[in-house]
Amino acid sequence: MNPVNYLYLSALLFTIGATGVLIRRNAIVVFMCIELMLNACNLAFVTFSRMHGNLDGQIIAFFTMVVAAAEVVVGLAIIVSLFRTRHSASVDDASLMKL
């Protein structure tokens, strides 16, 4: 199978994720969309690794997974504490950081 197809899939997933980040208000869903974008990138990395025949892309994919795992921990903790204080998981409600 032509590896370029994986790149098309990756772009599609990234676009879905980005759209989700921009239009959804629920923090959990926004968060999942971010994960989706990250994994779309991972797919692209692995594909490029395959296309170029070296391991660089795969290594970076592992790094991305590590960072994403850490980010999930922190992000979920923030969302949970936000929900506890405000009784809402909407990202638009948390808009106090402005001038």
Add this chain to the structure above:
Amino acid sequence: MENLIALLVAAPLLGAAVLLCGGRRLDAVGHWIGTLMSTASFVFGVILFADLLGKNAEHRTLIQHLWTWIPVESFQADVTFRLDQLSMTFVLLITGVGSLIHLYSVGYMEHDERRRRFFGYLNLFLAAMLLLVLADNYLLLYVGWEGVGLASYLLIGFWQHKPSAATAAKKAFLVNRVGDMGLSIAIMLMFATFGTFAFGPVLGHATDASEGKLTAIALMLLLAACGKSAQVPLQSWLGDAMEGPTPVSALIHAATMVTAGVYLIVRSGAIFNAAPDAQLVVTVVGAVTLLFGAIVGCAKDDIKKALAGSTMSQIGYMVLAAGLGPIGYVFAIMHLVTHGFFKAGLFLGAGSVMHGMNDEVDMRKYGGLRKYMPVTFITFGLGYLAIIGFPGLSGFFSKDKIIEAAFAKGGTEGWILGACALVGAAITAFYMTRVMLMTFFGEERWKNQPTRSPEAPSAEPAAEHQGEHAEPHPHESPKVMTIPMIVLAFGSVFAGFFFNLGDRFLHWLEPVTGHSEGDSPLSAATVTGATMVCLVIGVGIAYAMYGRRPVPSVAPRGSLLTRAARRDLLQDDFNHVVLVRGGEHLTRSLVYVDHTLVDGVVNGTAASVGGLSGRMRKLQNGFARSYAVSMFGGAAVLVAATLLMRAV
């Protein structure tokens, strides 16, 4: 021997430091420390003088190099002293008259609780003045020049609790600044022209420079001299400077500091000789000032201000002589020295009169004092005879020489300058006779004076006034004051004769200043005769006006000229209208430009940045998703740009 030169300056400088830093502990002995330091300096001066006399005329220049002050590659300023015949003359005058005046001040300032500080300032003045005349380059001279200005400021304003004294001090300082600026510009021009400002190279190679440059330097030096020596047009400060204590007027504003301008011109003779246009300006300034000061001196009723007008006029003679070039340099200095004696004596006499008259300065409230103050009368009288040029006394020899030199300049200028000098001599005789008659002769106008504030409302201040302004009891001053007056009177009588005996002053100074005999259209005897006629006319008119008629104790209204002269010939009004008003208009328009143009640009920039920021602030709305949009937008733009660049 050279090593002694620094001690001349060091002794009074040490005195000033000790007295000004020593605090109240020294109050009891401070005045004697000051006098001792001044006298020590005089003794060093005499030792050096004896040393110079022992040498040949060509080797009478001692140089003492102390240290290099500013060593920058092509800009070398050294602290070097030069003692030659010219500076030696000044050193002896400054320390000699200075020591006498220190002694006099011990008595004069006896009841002043800030006497120690007064002596500290006097010593500071001596140190600065000696630095001025001993410096071997113009930059070091400038240090002394500023130092005497500072000391003058401090001493004019010594009684700073009087607003008039504080104002006079500020006025003197400001007017002097104008002159000082001239000196600093002259030094810069010298450095630009010659690459140095040491006396040797500058004066030795003066003729190498173009005449235009030399004229510029000379005119700037003249401006400096005008400021320091109270010459027209920077003369307005001297009259007000009389607010200071009388010993200060005698030392600084008669004998020494105000003659620094003459020293500067004579010292820079080589530059002036090569710039005839500047010399002409110098003579004009001198001639105008000698008449100006004399006319002012005629109208003043304040004894010190009358003497101040006279000082201005006599320095006018010196500047005139200095402007004549080698014909006049020696006589300028000779008149300077004799003037130092008799004018200091006259001022000390005036101080002694004031001391005995409850500090009254109005001559219309004097009269008939010769009975009460015989010593003051005799010493003042000898000073008077000396200044009007009575035959045989100092002023006769020195002033006569200047008048002869003025005629000897030749041509129409010579005639005009000579005539001015002659008229000046007549007016000098007039105003000095007037001072003499109003003070020591005539009826005793200080008796039965109405108290100064007859309409004192309450009883208490009236009683106070009674105590303070009761009828004065004129009395002779203590010995500590009369002795300096007697010594100065000796100088006034004999100095001229002594200097002139076998032209010894001429031979003494000639190696430094150079000398040439002009060819006078008139014989010396004719000039002397004409001077005598002027003298008799001046004295005669004064006697007719003030000797034979009683002097009214309130000044009559007087003619237009008298009223103008009472106001210093409108010099303050002129300064006010032209300089003060002009300056105000200038500053106002500058402030306007500053507010509208400069501030406009600055404020406009700030306002537009502020407005823009206000708009940009709206982007910061706190919604995480809108930030995300901008991030995506930015990323998209970057990617698009990268692709576009690739495609190109």
